[in-house]
Structures are given as structure tokens and as C-alpha cells.
Amino acid sequence: MSLEKIIYEVMHNIGKSGGIFLFQTTKLAEGVSLHIRKTTQFKTVNFSFKWRTPLTTKTAAERAVLSNVLQHSNARFRKSAEFRSYLDDLYGTMLYFDVSKRGGEHTVMLNVETVNDQYLSNQPVLNDVIDLLQTVIFQPNWKNGQFVPSIVEREKQIVIQRIESVFDDKTRYAQQRLTQILRPNHPASIPASGTIETVKEVTPASLTEAYQSMIDNDKIDIYVAGDIDVEEIQEKMKKAFQFKDRTPQKPTINEDSKPEKDYVKEFQDMKQGKLHMGFSTPVKFGDPDFPKMQIFNGVFGGYAHSKLFMNVRERESLCYYVSSSYSPHYGLLYVISGIEPKNEKKAIDIIFEQLDEMKKGNIAALELNQTRAMLVNQLREALDLPRGQIDIFDQYKDLDEEFSVELWKERWEKVTKEDLQQMASQLKHEATYFLCGKEAE
Numbered sequence: 001m002s003l004e005k006i007i008y009e010v011m012h013n014i015g016k017s018g019g020i021f022l023f024q025t026t027k028l029a030e031g032v033s034l035h036i037r038k039t040t041q042f043k044t045v046n047f048s049f050k051w052r053t054p055l056t057t058k059t060a061a062e063r064a065v066l067s068n069v070l071q072h073s074n075a076r077f078r079k080s081a082e083f084r085s086y087l088d089d090l091y092g093t094m095l096y097f098d099v100s101k102r103g104g105e106h107t108v109m110l111n112v113e114t115v116n117d118q119y120l121s122n123q124p125v126l127n128d129v130i131d132l133l134q135t136v137i138f139q140p141n142w143k144n145g146q147f148v149p150s151i152v153e154r155e156k157q158i159v160i161q162r163i164e165s166v167f168d169d170k171t172r173y174a175q176q177r178l179t180q181i182l183r184p185n186h187p188a189s190i191p192a193s194g195t196i197e198t199v200k201e202v203t204p205a206s207l208t209e210a211y212q213s214m215i216d217n218d219k220i221d222i223y224v225a226g227d228i229d230v231e232e233i234q235e236k237m238k239k240a241f242q243f244k245d246r247t248p249q250k251p252t253i254n255e256d257s258k259p260e261k262d263y264v265k266e267f268q269d270m271k272q273g274k275l276h277m278g279f280s281t282p283v284k285f286g287d288p289d290f291p292k293m294q295i296f297n298g299v300f301g302g303y304a305h306s307k308l309f310m311n312v313r314e315r316e317s318l319c320y321y322v323s324s325s326y327s328p329h330y331g332l333l334y335v336i337s338g339i340e341p342k343n344e345k346k347a348i349d350i351i352f353e354q355l356d357e358m359k360k361g362n363i364a365a366l367e368l369n370q371t372r373a374m375l376v377n378q379l380r381e382a383l384d385l386p387r388g389q390i391d392i393f394d395q396y397k398d399l400d401e402e403f404s405v406e407l408w409k410e411r412w413e414k415v416t417k418e419d420l421q422q423m424a425s426q427l428k429h430e431a432t433y434f435l436c437g438k439e440a441e
Contacts, residue, residue: 022037023035023036023037023225023393023397024036028237028238028243029242029243029244029245030245030246030247031246031248032220032241033222034222034237034238035221035222035393035397036223036225036230037223037224037225037226038227038229039225039227039386039389041386042227043115043116044113044116044226045114045115045126045225045228046112046223046224046225046386046390047111047113047133047222047224048109048112048223048387048390049110049111049221050109050220050221050222050223050394051107051108051218051219051220052106052219052221052248053213053218053249054105054249054250054251055101055105055187055251056106057190057194057198058198059106059194059210060106060190060191060193060194061193061195061198061199061201062194062198062202062206063099063210064159064193064194064199065152065156065199065202065207066211067098067109068097068158069141069147069151069152069207070110070137071095071096072151072155074139075140075141076132076135086132090129090132091114091115091125093112093114093129093132094112094113094114095111095112095136096111097109097111099192101187101190101192102329103187103251103253103330104187104251106192108214108218110136111387112129116226116227118227126228127236130236133240133241137215137241140211146204148204152203156199156202159194163193163195163196170270170272170274170435171336171338173274174336174433174435176189177266178276178334178433179278181261181431182259182280182431183258183330183332184259185254186253186254186257187253215243217249218246218248219246219248220243221394222237223390223393224237225389225390259278259431261431262430262431262432263431263432263433263434265434265435266433266435266436268435268436268438269438270436271437272339273339273340273344274336274338274433274436275335275338275344275348275433276334276337276435277334277351277429277431278332278334278430278431278432279427280331280332280333280430281332281333282331282426283331283423284328284331285395286399289419289422290328291411291414291415292415292420292422293328294375294412295368295371295375295412295415295419296326296419296423297326298371298374298375299358299368299371300324300354300424301324301325301335301354302325302326302371302374303371303374305370305371306324307358308351309322309323311350311353311354312347316346316350318347318350319343320337320338321336321338322335322347323336335351337351341436344434352429355424355427358420358424359421361420361421363417363420363421368415368417372412372413372415376405376412379392380405383405
């Protein structure tokens with residue numbers, strides 16, 4: 001089968017199965033929403049709690065430590081081994097915390113996956129899991145009214161090690177440095193786990209205060225997905241999670257944040273150079289042109305068929321890898337590549353050449369079709385997982401429309417090469433960061 005035929009089949013089949021992925025939403029309290037999706041796709045029941053607050057380095061650090069502390073113990077299971085053993089008894093129920101950021105908000109996530117009771121012949125577990133969630137959230141492992149100092153210190157060190165590990169991953173480190181250069185004093189440059197300095201400042205008292213603020217003040221979204229009785233699970237969740245009304249604080253973003261320098265070169269003990277370039281675009285998530293920008297990124301450098309990959313890597317053999325990525329909540333597009341230091345200028349020149357090609361409209365129909373197919377296929381793969389359904393609905397629920405694969409497929413199909421010319425012309429290069437070995441000094 002030809003590539004064109006494969007692309008057609010992917011698009012056609014997804015179009016036929018592109019249903020609306022609805023979650024039924026009810027309000028548990030002011031600022032607290034419960035979203036339930038009944039689906040027979042999975043043999044598990046999945047829960048996800050998301051607490052959101054404005055992002056700062058302080059809140060990120062506190063909440064990164066907090067998520068670690070809450071994950072490993074609580075008032076019922078004060079030792080991690082006991083907690084894990086109980087989860088094993090619940091037929092291997094998985095429970096974990098994580099942190100992330102989106103736009104100007106920081107998110108603490110509690111995710112749980114457990115087997116559906118209908119597949120158990122013995123003791124059901126759903127009620128036990130909900131009871132455990134209630135314990136984990138509302139009954140932390142405290143001593144004298146605050147978190148245990150030894151546990152806090154241990155988890156601080158783990159978070160610090162996580163932050164330090166970025167330095168050893170030179171690609172991640174270079175990307176972090178580029179973002180710091182591009183958007184200083186801006187949420188885009190704040191790591192989701194904070195900084196080493198702000199983590200060190202966390203104390204049992206400040207962590208207890210951060211926890212209480214999260215419970216009382218954060219915007220909360222709670223998700224349940226699985227083959228469950230919607231009304232029954234609504235009643236169970238309302239009874240178990242009686243959060244107080246709150247008026248969540250809205251984040252503020254410093255839109256005036258701009259780079260002080262447009263080129264920074266740094267040196268470390270390493271062989272392969274890391275060339276990272278940052279561009280800004282006026283198109284952000286939810287804008288009418290958002291689908292156009294998604295297609296632009298795919299054609300420019302998002303996939304293996306992209307202009308950057310085919311020309312910088314395959315044709316010119318100038319890099320070990322090259323790609324672009326679009327950060328729609330910040331209006332930023334990144335180009336990253338691994339190169340020999342001697343190839344820096346030529347690589348930069350050809351990257352700009354490919355952008356110029358898109359400005360001129362030199363875009364093949366196959367490039368467009370391949371990108372459309374890749375986007376739709378990625379969406380389909382995500383929706384094949386319960387966590388994917390939750391995360392996609394969570395991101396798109398604030399738009400004034402019901403999310404469906406068919407809707408986004410149609411939008412991507414409408415994008416023309418003239419649209420991509422427009423996206424390319426709006427793209428503005430703001431900064432380049434080059435990390436290379438000390439022998440290049």
C-alpha cells in the first residue's frame with residue numbers, strides 16, 4: 001500500500017469513529033468540579049485529582065515536595081512499605097502523585113487506577129479505593145500538627161536530585177537554559193519542581209501551610225473514567241470528598257518578559273553540541289489559528305517527514321537529531337538539534353532556509369497530508385487510554401465547544417499551504433542557545 005493510501009485510510013477510519021468524548025460534570029463545591037465518563041473501553045476504573053494554583057518558584061518547590069510526601073505515607077499507613085502492601089492487596093491498585101505546569105498554573109496530580117469490581121469474583125475494591133483516596137487527601141502523616149521533619153527532609157533531597165538530574169541530561173538542560181533566556185521571570189521558565197534554592201527553603205511548617213492552602217484554596221478538577229454507574233459514583237464521590245467552597249486565584253503572566261540577549265553560548269564537559277533556538281508566535285491555545293499552528297509545527301520540524309529532519313539531518317547530515325516543538329500556552333516554538341560545534345553556522349543557516357521555504361509557500365501536499373495523519377493518529381492513540389481521555393478533556397474543556405476527534409480532524413483538513421505561509425511569517429526568532437564542549441572555547 002502506498003504512503004498516500006495509508007494516510008487516507010488513517011484519516012478515513014478515524015473520521016468514522018470520531019465520537020464526542022463527553023464527561024458529565026457536576027459541581028461538588030464552588031471551584032471544585034467532578035467529571036465522570038462512563039465507558040466500556042477499559043477493565044479498570046481511573047481516578048485523577050488535579051489541584052491548580054498560580055505558578056511561582058516557591059509554590060512549585062513546595063508542591064513538588066508535598067506530592068512526594070503524600071505519595072508515600074498517611075495517617076493510616078505511616079510507613080511506605082505498609083502503604084504499598086495495601087495497594088497490592090487491592091489487586092495491584094496503582095496510586096501516584098505528580099506535578100506539572102500549564103500556562104500560568106501549577107498542578108498537583110493524584111492518579112489512581114484500579115480493577116473494575118465487575119471483573120472480581122471475590123471482595124470488591126471500589127469502595128476501599130475511594131476510602132483510601134479520602135485518607136490520602138484529608139489525613140496526612142502529621143506529628144504535632146505538621147509534617148514529620150525527617151520525612152520532609154528525605155523527600156526534599158529526592159526532589160533536589162530530580163532537579164540536579166537535568167544537568168546530566170544535556171538536551172533537557174539546554175532546553176531549560178533557552179527558556180530561561182527567552183522568558184525570564186515568566187511561568188515558561190519556572191520548572192514544575194521549582195529550583196534547588198526554593199526546595200531547600202521548604203520546612204515542615206511551610207509544607208503544612210502549603211498543603212492546607214492546596215486543600216482549601218486551589219481550583220480542583222476530579223475525574224473518574226470507567227464502566228461505572230454514573231449516579232452511584234457521583235453519590236460516593238460527593239460523600240467522600242467534601243471540599244469547601246473557594247474562589248481560586250487567577251494567575252498573572254508577565255507578558256513583557258523578553259530575552260536580554262539573542263545569542264548565548266556556554267561550555268561544559270561534553271562532546272555533542274546542543275543547538276536550541278526559540279521563536280515566538282502570536283498564536284496560542286484556543287485561538288482560531290491554533291490548528292494552523294499545529295500543522296505548521298508538524299511540517300516544519302515536528303515529525304520525521306518534516307523539512308528540518310529531511311534537510312538538516314538527512315540531506316546535509318549536519319546533526320544527530322533535529323526537531324521543532326510548539327508550546328501553545330506560552331506562544332513559543334522551539335527548534336532543537338544535536339550537532340558538531342564546527343557545523344553550528346551552517347546548521348543555523350539551513351534551519352532559517354527551511355523557515356523561508358515555508359514563508360514562500362514551498363510546501364508539498366504530501367507534507368500536509370502526512371502531518372494531518374500524524375496529528376489525528378496521535379490523538380486517537382491518546383484516547384485509547386483512560387489517562388489520555390482525562391488529560392485531553394481536561395485541556396480542552398474550557399473551550400466553548402464539545403471535544404471530538406472529528407471536529408479537530410476537520411479543522412486540520414481545512415489548513416492550506418497559504419495558512420502555513422501566514423504562520424511562518426508571524427514567527428519571530430528571539431534567541432539561540434548553544435551548549436558545546438570546552439574544546440570549542
